[in-house]
Amino acid sequence: MTARSWLARLARAERKSLGLAVVAGLVVGLMTILQMATLAWLVSALVIDAVRPASLLPGFALLAVAMVLRALAQWWQENAGIQASLRVRAEARRVLLDHLQSLGPVGLTGHHTASLANRVVDQVEALDGYVARFLPQMRLAVLVPLVILGVVLTLDWLAALFMLLAAPLIPLFMALVGMGAERLNREQFETVSRLSRHFIDRVRGITTLQLFGVGRQATEEVHAAADAYRVRSMRTLRIAFLSSAVLEFFAAVAIAVVAMYVGFGLLGYISFGPADQLTLFSGLLVLLLAPEFFQPLRSLSQHYHDRAAALGAAEGMVELLNEGSPRQGHVPSVPRGKGLVELDAACVRHGERGQVLGPLDLTLEAGEVLGISGPSGVGKSTLLQLLAGFVEPSAGEHRAVPGLRLAWMDQRPLLVHGSLADNLRLAAPQSSDAALRDALQRVGLGDLLTALPAGLETPLGERGVGLSGGQAQRLALARIFLSEAPVVLLDEPTASLDADSEARVLAAFSALIEQGRTLVIASHRAAPLALASRRLTLQEQGGHGDE
Numbered sequence: 001m002t003a004r005s006w007l008a009r010l011a012r013a014e015r016k017s018l019g020l021a022v023v024a025g026l027v028v029g030l031m032t033i034l035q036m037a038t039l040a041w042l043v044s045a046l047v048i049d050a051v052r053p054a055s056l057l058p059g060f061a062l063l064a065v066a067m068v069l070r071a072l073a074q075w076w077q078e079n080a081g082i083q084a085s086l087r088v089r090a091e092a093r094r095v096l097l098d099h100l101q102s103l104g105p106v107g108l109t110g111h112h113t114a115s116l117a118n119r120v121v122d123q124v125e126a127l128d129g130y131v132a133r134f135l136p137q138m139r140l141a142v143l144v145p146l147v148i149l150g151v152v153l154t155l156d157w158l159a160a161l162f163m164l165l166a167a168p169l170i171p172l173f174m175a176l177v178g179m180g181a182e183r184l185n186r187e188q189f190e191t192v193s194r195l196s197r198h199f200i201d202r203v204r205g206i207t208t209l210q211l212f213g214v215g216r217q218a219t220e221e222v223h224a225a226a227d228a229y230r231v232r233s234m235r236t237l238r239i240a241f242l243s244s245a246v247l248e249f250f251a252a253v254a255i256a257v258v259a260m261y262v263g264f265g266l267l268g269y270i271s272f273g274p275a276d277q278l279t280l281f282s283g284l285l286v287l288l289l290a291p292e293f294f295q296p297l298r299s300l301s302q303h304y305h306d307r308a309a310a311l312g313a314a315e316g317m318v319e320l321l322n323e324g325s326p327r328q329g330h331v332p333s334v335p336r337g338k339g340l341v342e343l344d345a346a347c348v349r350h351g352e353r354g355q356v357l358g359p360l361d362l363t364l365e366a367g368e369v370l371g372i373s374g375p376s377g378v379g380k381s382t383l384l385q386l387l388a389g390f391v392e393p394s395a396g397e398h399r400a401v402p403g404l405r406l407a408w409m410d411q412r413p414l415l416v417h418g419s420l421a422d423n424l425r426l427a428a429p430q431s432s433d434a435a436l437r438d439a440l441q442r443v444g445l446g447d448l449l450t451a452l453p454a455g456l457e458t459p460l461g462e463r464g465v466g467l468s469g470g471q472a473q474r475l476a477l478a479r480i481f482l483s484e485a486p487v488v489l490l491d492e493p494t495a496s497l498d499a500d501s502e503a504r505v506l507a508a509f510s511a512l513i514e515q516g517r518t519l520v521i522a523s524h525r526a527a528p529l530a531l532a533s534r535r536l537t538l539q540e541q542g543g544h545g546d547e
Helices: 003-012 015-047 053-107 113-125 128-155 157-166 169-204 206-211 215-267 273-277 280-321 380-388 420-424 433-442 446-451 469-483 499-514
Strands: 341-350 354-364 369-373 395-400 406-410 487-491 518-522 534-538 544-546
Touching (some): 003 053, 157 215, 157 280, 206 215, 215 273, 341 380, 354 395, 406 469, 469 499, 499 518
Parallel strands (some): 369 534, 406 487
Antiparallel strands (some): 341 354
16 A cells, blocks of 8 residues: 555545535636626726716626625635545544554554654644645646636637646646655654654653763753754755745746736737737736636645645555554454363464464463463463464464453553553543542552542652552552453563562452452462462473463
């Protein structure tokens, strides 16, 4: 899938709204012609025919009506384009978010959160001008000049010939400039992604940077990256302004040629072709319509930069969409027995690493506690990912109960910048404050909550700044209590804890077991594995043993 084909597919879904925008733009063009024709007739009647102004009131009324209808049609055109743009951006964002969900935690490990946010927010918003303005204007740049050319042709074929010869110059230079602008816009979006990653990494590590005395150096690096983005942005704007100046120059020259022809024709200095037949009405109308003939082309050239920006943004989004999911839309089949999850000769391969797990046969029963042990790199985390459905087996079968809910916790739980309540409600958004307090009490954080002046509204820094390692683990455990998921997957949950914190966490595990939850614990440490009712030891070369 290419950026152009993806944008075309998004736009096809809004053909009706974009068609309405084109119709409204065509009405604007027709009302403009009527307005100019009425104005030329009024001037000719006053100057040549010496008609009294009072007798021309119907003409002035028609002029006012044309102006009002033109304004209404312009509003209609803009509104239809904006509505189409809103729906296209919503669809693009939905497609991106669905793809991110399909990639899962494993597929997203190679992506920085700042880059993903830039794609979902900024790059999607860059499609606005392309859909709302460029696509309707691309058709209007053909239809409206053709209508005006037809009107001018009935008045003076030589003036129409001048317009027809000058018209291709604007699209030609627009395309030449657009090729360079598209490349610059693509580079600019890449620069924004890098700047986002650079900035958020420095913010996350600001405490460490200050402890090592390199805070000023990090600040200077951020300033340098921001200045590089400024230089690149100014380069893009410079091309946009220069291209606009060139296009305006050619449009002005073409209008000047028409004006000279009309002026000399009215003065009788030109006797070639239909110049002798020019009147004040026909000459003035041709002169008034000349700028309107080039206006749709000039508007298209202005919006051509919206196209370049959209293509530059779409390149990054399509690159993400073209990434294959480790799950590839895999839907596990129903277990053959009474197990919650069944693996039948399941294997997992990871790119150049080859086979990292299996073949493995495993049945996870309801209510049991499965302990998984083995040396580092043998595939313990991969097995948990396979049980959770984050990856699909490269060989063998993975069967799970339909709609099975799982909870996941590892040694580095996800904690966001927000209050204690915000972090707890990540697992259960509708939970009441009483439920949150009960969950904290279950994991041994009741005393901490009582000691905090703000209680549940106590703010936490990103990644749990403000809590110790053990407190962060227990906060993550509280989310598991709130989630009520029947299966809990634990990946090295006590690896970074001291003995006291580990004891508190293990006590919370025991409370989960008493609730009848199914636990799968992958760990190097003996204490968590002691809770297991069944042990699975993974060995090199895909070997394993049950205890």
